[in-house]
Amino acid sequence: MLKQAQRAYNFNAGPSALPFAVLEKAQQELVNFQGTGMSVMELSHRSATYEQVHNEAIASLKELMNIPEDYHVLFLQGGASTQFATIPMNFLAQGKKAGYIMTGSWSEKAHKEAKMLGETYVVASTKETNYNRIPALDELKYEDNTAYVHLTSNNTIFGTEWFTFPDTGDLPLIADMSSDILSHPIDVSKFAMIYAGAQKNLGPSGVTVVILRPDMLERANANVPTMFRYDTHVKNNSLYNTPPTFGIYMLSLVLEWAKEQGGLEALAKMNKEKAALIYDVIDQSEGFYRGHAEKDSRSLMNITFRLASEELEKKFLAEAKEAGFVGLNGHRSVGGCRASIYNAVPYESCKVLSEFMKDFMKKNG
Structure with a gap:
């Protein structure tokens, strides 16, 4: 049987990740x-x-x-x-x-x-x-x-x-x-x-x-x-x-x-912590990553961002796929990148994504 550690880093926008315990x-x-x-x-x-x-x-x-x-x-x-x-x-x-x-x-x-x-x-x-x-x-x-x-x-x-x-x-x-x-x-x-x-x-x-x-x-x-x-x-x-x-x-x-998990209050706390991992990388990237949404309207479920060029975005998405990340392409109508971090997406997946983003920026910034 597949173990949780062997699961993909699933950031699909929907259908999306389900809790491993539920599966x-x-x-x-x-x-x-x-x-x-x-x-x-x-x-x-x-x-x-x-x-x-x-x-x-x-x-x-x-x-x-x-x-x-x-x-x-x-x-x-x-x-x-x-x-x-x-x-x-x-x-x-x-x-x-x-x-x-x-x-x-x-x-x-x-x-x-x-x-x-x-x-x-x-x-x-x-x-x-x-x-x-x-x-x-x-x-x-x-x-x-x-x-x-x-x-x-x-x-x-x-x-x-x-x-x-x-x-x-x-x-x-x-x-x-x-x-x-x-x-x-x-x-x-x-x-x-x-x-x-x-x-x-x-x-x-x-x-x-x-x-x-x-x-x-x-x-x-x-x-x-x-x-x-x-x-x-x-x-x-x-x-x-x-x-x-x-x-x-x-x-x-x-x-x-x-x-x-503790109900909606506990889930809300976890969702804020997960989102902060990725938004912090965007905010501290000095424009390498550019968030689409204004800060006071930012979704805690879907984090949308662009890179400097479409070529760089393609490289980011290709390397992310090789590293085991799924679903980071932005919607076909707007392009760019998107990480959907619904309730069932583990904190650890968001942490690994934030580290990948930092590493990609160091190599390509």
Whole structure:
């Protein structure tokens, strides 16, 4: 069996690293889950054994994130990208408009889908500076007849992250938290809805978590196809059709692992320490490495940086690959380099990367 020390230095943006202890436990239980003689993948989603896994995952997420008791937790399919359209289908009523805060590619995609279904406007945007910062709260301008306000809490491609969320008052605030959910404590009660693809911090790809305030169901459009109505999944505890059972099982193991680490406060501390290892190298490199994001907007999940030339970047990435690093290429739309350091990326991997960056700078500076 592969040992943890033999694992790659995995900085993939998603699907991304999973905790080694979670993979080991899943391996142990793979062919015979709880004495059933079956894998979790073979269990009926209507069985009591699977239902326990399902409900424990919901309870663990509520515990870790301190989700208000009346909020609904759903496990859906289709990724966060499906939610880009499902949200306006349900909540963008005729005569209303949806406000989008533009901080990167994913907010652009969410906005594009909403525009197909109703009236929208841009609350604020940092596109003019190539999305290198999060807008200041006083830049946010809300219009009358707003159905909801949408933001992307962490921007994987540009490496920026919200740390202080806007108070939208009576306007429902909806957040795509796909890439920083579970990485630090947040006040869930500020949000009418939170959604997240699982493949960064929650588990493998295939599960989308939706956290929904109950009053949003009263606002929802009833003339939406059954599978795209949130009340369908609320009424059936996300079991209206066959859910991604193995992905939810893996998610439940990741949540148990997160509790064993000390919860979100402990994970936030570790994430800050990991990020500091790499940001410190960038800051002390005298311009050899240039971070994309402004310092007060820097993501703790995705560290984006450039070198002096594309040739030097290619050399850096080639040598990093030879040294066992995976996933350091920047997104194809912006180039450069990116280290994604989600919860499951070990401190030791970030330490080794920081030393590699220092060594590369000495040889090529």
